[in-house]
Amino acid sequence: MIRYWQKRKFAVMLYVRSVLAALALLCGISRTLGTEVTLRGSVVCGGACIPEPKAGDHGLVIFPIDGTAEVRATVEQILKDFYPDRALDAEAAQTLMDQFSSRLKYHIAADSPALKDAKNRADNHYCMPATASVVTGTVTERDGKKWITATRIEACKLTYPARMLAADRPFVTPGREALHLKLGEGPTLKCVAIPAGTFLMGTPVFMWPYHVEEYPHRVTLTRTYYLSEIPITQQAFEAVMGKNPSTVKDPQLPVQNPSFSDLKKFCEIASGQNGRTVRLPTSAEWEYAARVGTSNPGFAEKYKDQNSGGPDGFKSPLPVKSRMPNAWGLYDMASCWWEITGDKGMYHVRKSVVDPHYPPGVENARSQRTGRGLLLDRWSIGTHEFITERADYASNKFRVVVEIDEKNSEK
Numbered sequence: 001m002i003r004y005w006q007k008r009k010f011a012v013m014l015y016v017r018s019v020l021a022a023l024a025l026l027c028g029i030s031r032t033l034g035t036e037v038t039l040r041g042s043v044v045c046g047g048a049c050i051p052e053p054k055a056g057d058h059g060l061v062i063f064p065i066d067g068t069a070e071v072r073a074t075v076e077q078i079l080k081d082f083y084p085d086r087a088l089d090a091e092a093a094q095t096l097m098d099q100f101s102s103r104l105k106y107h108i109a110a111d112s113p114a115l116k117d118a119k120n121r122a123d124n125h126y127c128m129p130a131t132a133s134v135v136t137g138t139v140t141e142r143d144g145k146k147w148i149t150a151t152r153i154e155a156c157k158l159t160y161p162a163r164m165l166a167a168d169r170p171f172v173t174p175g176r177e178a179l180h181l182k183l184g185e186g187p188t189l190k191c192v193a194i195p196a197g198t199f200l201m202g203t204p205v206f207m208w209p210y211h212v213e214e215y216p217h218r219v220t221l222t223r224t225y226y227l228s229e230i231p232i233t234q235q236a237f238e239a240v241m242g243k244n245p246s247t248v249k250d251p252q253l254p255v256q257n258p259s260f261s262d263l264k265k266f267c268e269i270a271s272g273q274n275g276r277t278v279r280l281p282t283s284a285e286w287e288y289a290a291r292v293g294t295s296n297p298g299f300a301e302k303y304k305d306q307n308s309g310g311p312d313g314f315k316s317p318l319p320v321k322s323r324m325p326n327a328w329g330l331y332d333m334a335s336c337w338w339e340i341t342g343d344k345g346m347y348h349v350r351k352s353v354v355d356p357h358y359p360p361g362v363e364n365a366r367s368q369r370t371g372r373g374l375l376l377d378r379w380s381i382g383t384h385e386f387i388t389e390r391a392d393y394a395s396n397k398f399r400v401v402v403e404i405d406e407k408n409s410e411k
Contacts, residue, residue, distance in 0.1 A: 035138065035139070036136065036137065036138050036151070037067065037068050037136070037137070037138075037139055037148070038067045038068070038134060038135070038136045039062055039064035039066075039067040039068070039071065039106060039134070039135045039136075039148065040064055040065065040066040040067045040133075040134045040135075040156055040158060041062050041063045041064035041065050041066070041067070041104075041132075041133070041135075041158065041206075041208075042062065042063045042065075042130045042131070042132060042133070042158070042206060042207060042208035042210060043060055043061070043062045043108070043130060043131050043132075043133040043135065043153065044060070044061060044062075044063075044127075044128070044129075044130035044131075044205070044210055045058055045059075045060060045061075045127040045128055045212065046058060046059050046060065046061045046107065047127050047212075048127040048128075048130075048205065048210070048212040048215070049061065049101065049105075049205040051350045051351070052350070058127070059107055059108065059110055060107075060108040060115075061105050061106060061107050061108060062105075062106050062108060062133065062135050062148070063100055063101075063104055063105055063106075063205070063206035063207075064104060064106065064135075065104075065158065065160060065161070065206075066158075066159075067134070071104065074103055074104055075104070075161065076161075078096070078099045078100065078103065078104075079161055079163055079164075081099075082095055082096045082099050083096060083163055083164075086169055086171075087168065087169050087170075087171065087294040087295075087296055088200075088294060088295040088296050089171065089198070089199070089294070089295055090198045090199050090200045090218050090219075090295050092295070093199075093200040093204070093216070093295035093296070094200060094216075094218070096204070097200075097204050097205060097206060097216065100204070100205075100206035101205065101206070104206065105145075105146070105206075106135075106139070106146045106147065106148045107145050107146065107147045107148070108135065108137075108147075108148055108150050108153075109137075109147050109148065109149040109150070111149070112137060112148075112149050112150035112151070113149075113150070113151050114135075114137070114150035114151055114152050114153045115150065115153075127212035128212075129209065129210065129211045129212070130207075130208045130209060130210035130211070131155065131208070132155060132156055132157060132158045132208045132209075133153055133154065133155060133156060134152075134153070134154050134155075134156040135148060135150050135152070135153050136150065136151055136152040136153075137149045137150035137151050137152070138151075158208055160207075160297075160299065164296070164297050164299065165299055165301060165302055166296075166302075167302060167327070168291055168292050168294045168296050168302065168326070168327060169292075169294070169327060170292040170293050170294065170327050170328060171197075171293055171294070172195050172197070172293065173195075173328075174192060174193040174194065174195060174328060174329075175193065175195060175224075176193035176224065177193070178190050178191060178192055178193065178226075178229075178329075179191040179193070179226045179402055181226075181228070181270065181274055181276075181278070181400075181402060182270075182273050182274055183236045183239050183240050183270060183273075184236075184239030184240045184269075184273075185239055186235055186236055186238075186239030186240075187235075187236070189228050189229075189230075189232075189236060189400075190228070190229045190230075191226035191227060191228050191229065191400075191402050192226065192227055192228075192229050192289075192328055192329050192330060193224055193225075193226055194224065194225050194226070194227050194285070194288070194289050194293075194328065195224050195293065196221050196222055196223055196224050197220075197221060197288070197293045198218065198219065198220040198221070199218075199219060199287075199288055199291065199293060199294065199295045200216050200217070200218055200219075200295035201216065201217055201218075201219040201284055201287055201288070201348070201382075202214045202215050202216035202217060202348050202382050203216060203297070203298065203380055203382035203383075204216055204297050207297050207299075207380070209300075209377075209378045209379055209380050209383070210380075211383065212347065213346075213347040213348060213384065214348060214380075214382045214383060214384070215347070215348040215349075215350050216348075216382075217348055217349060217350060217351060217352060217353065218352040218353075219284045219288070219352075219353055219354075219356060220352070220353075220354045220355070221284065221285065221288055221355060222354060222355055223355070223403075223404065224404055225281075225285060225401050225402070225403060225404060226401065226402035226403075226404065227281060227285070227286075227289050227330065227399065227400075227401055227402075228399040228400050228401075228402075229325070229329055229330055229331055230254075230320040230321060230331045230332055230399065231254040231255075231320065231332055231339060231397045231398060231399045232254065232255055232266070232397070232398055232399060232400065233251060233252055233253065233254060233255065233320055234246050234249065234250060234251050234252075234253055234254070234255045234256075235251035235252065236255075237255035237258065237266065240266055240269050240270060241262060241265070241266055241269075245257060245258055245259070245262070248315070248316045250319060252319035252320055253316065253317065253319055253320070254317060254320065254332070254337065254397035254398075255397060255398075256316075256337075256395045256396070256397065257389070257391050257395050257396050258340075258396070258398065259365070259389050260340075260363055260364070260365070260367070260369070260389055261363070263280060263340065263398060264363075267279050267280065267400060270400065274402070276402050276403065276405075277402070277403040277405070278400050278401070278402055278403075279342060279400065279401050279403070280340060280341055280342035280398060280400065280401065281341055281342060281399065281400070281401045282341060282342050282343050282356065282357045282358075283341045283342075283343040283356075283358075283370045283372060283384060284353075284355075284356050285341075285401060286333075286339065286341050286372045286373070287372065287381070287382065289328065289330055289333070290326065290330070290333040290334070290372070290373065290381055291381060292326055292327045292328045293328075297380075298380040298381030298382045299380055299381075300334075300375045300376065300377055300379060300380055300381070301377075302381075303326075303333075303334040303375055303381060305323060305324045306323050306324050306325065306326055306331075306332075306333065306334045307323060307334040307335060307336075307375055308320070308322050308323045308331070308332040308334070308335045308336075309334075309335050309336030309375070310336065313336060314336050314337070314393055314394040314395065315336075316336075316395075317332070317335045317336050317337055317397075318335075320332055333373050333381075334373055334375045334381065335373055335374065335375070335397075336374060336394060337373075337374060337394055337395045337396060337397045338371030338372065338373065338374050338385055338387050338391070338394055338395070338396050338397070339371060339372045339373045339396070339397055339398055339399060340369055340371060340387065340396050340397070340398040341369060341370045341371070341372055342357065342359060342369075343356075343357065343358045343359065343360075343369065343370045344358050344359065344360040344361070344367070344368060344369060344370065345368030345369055345370050345385075345386030345387065346358055346370065346386075365388065365389040365390060366388055366389075366390075367388065368386045368387065368388055369386075369387055369388075370384045370385070370386070370387070371384060371385040371386075371387035371396060372384050372385075374394055
């Protein structure tokens with residue numbers, strides 16, 4: 001009986017707090033309606049933010065995180081109520097995104113003076129990447145939406161709350177011992193067990209940076225797998241393949257720009273030598289491991305200590321293990337080169353999926369694969385690129401997955 005009344009008391013308190021928060025928000029909105037305000041946040045195409053956009057959904061929207069006292073208070077309240085101290089799982093991440101979408105999404109009116117000379121208007125619009133922007137204009141409400149008629153839109157720098165920038169802490173630790181993979185006559189390659197799980201893959205729609213191909217969607221990985229703790233080095237590649245295609249030669253640098261046919265051959269040889277299936281990770285497997293199973297926003301600054309990008313920009317990364325590993329013991333997931341995955345280059349689906357894999361239909365030097373892990377201030381851990389063998393502005397590297405099957409199901 002005591003426990004029952006404790007639960008009732010807690011439920012009533014939560015309800016009262018929600019009502020008060022809603023009233024405070026409504027009061028804040030009423031104070032801003034019809035007055036000029038300044039909002040700072042991520043400006044993006046509305047069609048990039050919803051599962052099934054129609055032609056009329058492709059106007060610009062802003063997800064502000066600063067600019068008025070009401071916006072700051074709403075952001076603070078959302079994080080307090082919907083951002084757990086430890087980390088976001090898939091459900092919590094979706095709830096958080098829904099809160100931002102329902103309470104902090106302002107549609108920028110198509111007839112805004114600030115859009116008068118813009119090429120990317122609502123009536124002639126493509127799903128552009130998000131821009132960090134400060135928008136000044138008058139706020140109104142209609143059709144159940146908040147609108148801002150913008151008189152000025154300018155680029156700016158955004159500072160997101162510290163809670164969003166905290167290091168990723170996994171919910172679980174690998175439950176298996178590491179696997180040591182034989183690679184030719186060279187040293188073995190340590191592979192870390194990555195536990196099965198579910199996460200919200202992609203980038204939250206309220207975040208900058210954000211690209212339309214990164215649409216957030218629920219992904220479930222049903223099988224534990226091993227992922228190599230480092231990208232394949234030139235030493236390891238040469239031990240298996242007897243050659244080294246890299247322009248910048250160093251045994252402890254990742255092998256640079258291997259051909260797709262050589263990747264297939266490398267995995268076939270390693271599979272035969274070890275009696276296990278060795279392959280490229282899918283894009284989902286790669287991102288899940290990089291984010292240690294969490295669904296936290298993947299801001300680039302969170303991975304600075306892990307980023308093995310060298311001082312010469314895209315020219316070369318640092319030798320493997322030069323920087324800190326992530327919480328699952330994986331090195332160099334963030335760097336200045338793309339990591340090649342087993343998926344073709346494509347936009348994210350906008351629905352929940354299980355064990356997704358999208359192999360290229362044609363495999364040649366011109367076919368596109370998904371590249372992962374290149375971080376800049378304008379690219380997050382959720383960013384992926386359409387890459388080919390002939391790398392342009394950045395080189396390509398790779399790491400491998402070792403599958404666990406019934407034959408090799410040791411704990």
